[in-house]
Amino acid sequence: LLSASLDAHGVSGKDAVYLQGLNGPAIGPLMYLGAKHMVTGYDHLLFLVGVIFFLYRLKDVLLYVSLFTIGHSVTLLAGVLGGIRANPFLIDAIIGFSVVYKAFENMDGFKRFLGFQPNTRIAVLIFGLFHGFGLATKLQEFDLSPNGLVANIVSFNVGVEIGQGLALTGILIALTWWRSHRAFFDHAFATNAFVMACGFLLVGFQLSGYFLS
């Protein structure tokens, strides 16, 4: 069951059949699929939770989320339209590592161990590129028709942003409520350790898939 749920983040079932048979522009359905992929994308959401965990000002949230959006939009579009391919397991392992990285940073790990803090904005942008490539590899699994491909991929990307906005709103509401309680500061370290464990799990799962496939 756990395995099935971990593996469920690809495009599967009816959505896969729909994509496979797609011929021509389908703006609405592709936007829906993009939004669905993001809302149910625990790996992307875990990373976003890590990114906004200690961001209190809306201006900062917008800045970091914009960097992530620019990153994943570039590689999603370039990956599918430019036909750039990579092993999906390795890309997903890097996405898992991005979760570990952000959680470790939130725990003040870099400052403690390295004595300095790597630039978070650059890190979010670079990991955003990998997250977008991860989205691209999911779509590249299908033999997508070139008829209406640009419109469809752009629609999928717009849907991803809508889904991200919806998920972020929910996460921000929950985080804002939690931050108003003392428990936030008491459990922030343990929560990031848990997020880190989830990241390690994703890395391990994807690397297992790579070596066993």
Place this chain on the structure above:
Amino acid sequence: MTMASDVETSVEAKQRLGVAAGLALLGAGLILVMGVLPAE
């Protein structure tokens, strides 16, 4: 005295981080080996 205290705090924080990261890795590894991979 303050410097010694700072060093102690830093060592304690590093140990705490190390333990947390180790537990996170161990927990993820156990779930993977005992739950996820056998189901594959």
